[in-house]
Amino acid sequence: MARHKRQRFRWPSDDLFGDIDVEVGWNPRRRTRMGISFDQDGTLHVEVPPGVALSEVRQVLQDHRRWVLRNVHQTEARDAGFPSQYVDGTILLHRGRPLCLRTDTTDEVRRDGESLLAPQHDTKRRVWHWYAREAAQVLAERLSATCPRLPWVMRVPVWRHSYMRAQWGSCSASGRLSLNTHLVKLADDLIDYVLVHELCHLKHLDHGPGFYALMQRSLPDWKERRRRLNERKALLAEPPPEATALA
Template sequence: MHAQDRKPQQHSFAYGDEEITFTLRRQPSRVVPRVAIHVEPDGRVHVDAPSTAPLAKVLAAVKKRSRWISQHVSAAKARLAHVLPREYVSGESLHYLGRRYRLKVVVEPEASVKAYMRGPFIIVAVPKHDTTTIRSALDDWYCQRAREVFAQRFLVIAGPLQWVQELPPVRLRFMQRQWGNCSPAGRITLNPWLVRAPRVAIDYVLLHEMCHLKHHNHSRAFYSTLDRHMPNWREIKEQLDERAAEYLR
C-alpha cells in the first residue's frame, strides 16, 4: 500500500504440480533482514525484501512458506470463482459500510440520472436502461459517500497519531486490486469502493496509509506502529480480504 523503492521483479518456482509466481519488491529503506510475504485478495503474491538480501536467500525464505502461500492463493481463487460479474439490474446486491442493499433501477423517460439510498435499496433513476449510465451513476454516488466517510474517519484516526500534524492530501481513484497507497511525498490515494466495507475496515486502511507517513516501508517498525494503534488489525485485514472480491467488483 505504499510506493516501492525499486521496480518490482517477477519470479516463480515449482511447488509440487503447481507453479508459484511472486513479485519481489526490493526496498533499500528496509533495515530489517526478514523477508515479508503477502498474498493479495486476488491471489497475487508479493514479497518484500531488503535490497542487500541475496536472491538465493529470498527464494529460500519464500520456498519455506510454499505450503502457506499455496493455501492462501487457492483460498483467494476460490472466493473469486463465486463472484458473478455485475449486470446492473434491479435486485442485484450492493454494499455500503458493510451492509447489504439491493439495487433498484427506476426507468422514467423524463428522469435526471441520479443515485440515492432509500431504506434497503440503492436506487438509480435513468431515462432509459443503459448499463454504462447506471454504472456511472453508482460510481458517482460511491465517490460522494466515500469523500464524506473518509473525511470523517480521517479526523478520528489521525487524532492520536503524533506524527500527523495536519491531514495529508488525499485523492480518490477506482482501483481493481488496491484499497489505497501512500506516495513518498505523503499523498494518500484511496479506492472509493472501500466505502462498501465496514467502518472498522475503513479505519484500518486509513491507519495503514497514515503509518506510511512515518515509515515508508513494511518494516518491523511500521508493523509495531500499526500494532500499537490497532492491535487487532490482522483480524480486520483478514475479514476485509475475504470480502474483497465482492467489494471490488
C-alpha cells in the same frame, strides 16, 4: 417410504428464469404449502405436494419473482465479490451493509432506507458516480476521526480517491494518500484499518519491523481486520462501466 420424486431442469432460455437451475421435489409430507429455498451453489429448490403441476410451480415463482432474483444476485455477489449486473433487485454494499438496488424512472441515484434508487438506463455508471460522491464524504469523515488518534499525524494529509484494481490505498514518499473508492463499500472498521495502515507509512515507508510495531500499538486487532479485508479483495476486480470516465 419410497423417496419422493425430484426433477432438475432449467426453464426455457426465453423464459423468466432461464439462467436459474431449479430442482422440484414432490414430497408426500407436504399437504398444501410449497417450500422455496436456495442452496450454496445457487440452485433453487422447490418442494410441493404430490400432484402439483410444473405450470403451478412456474406461476408461484413468477409471483415471487422479486424474491427469486434478489437471492440470485446475492449468490452472484457472494461468489464474485461484486454484482454481475446492475438490475432491479441487485444487492450492493455501502459501509458494510447491503442495499437493494431499485431501478425506476428517477433521474438521480439516492438512498431510500435499505434501498438504492437509480435510473433504469446507464445504471452501473450512475451508481459508480454515486459511490464516488459517497467516498469523498465517508473517507473525509473517517480520516477526521482517525488522524487525531495517531500522535505522529499533525493534520489530515493531502489525499485523493479513485477506483483502483490492485490496492486499497497507498502513501507516497511526500506523504500524499491515494485511497480506493471501493473502500466506501466496506464496514467503517475496515476503512479505518486501511487508513491507519497508510498513515503508519508517514513514519515508515517500508513494511519493516518498525512499521508493524507501530501498527500493533495503533490498532491491536489489525491482523484480524486485515484478514477480513482480504476476504473482500474480489471487490477490486469489478470492471468499470464501459467507455466511461469517472470522477
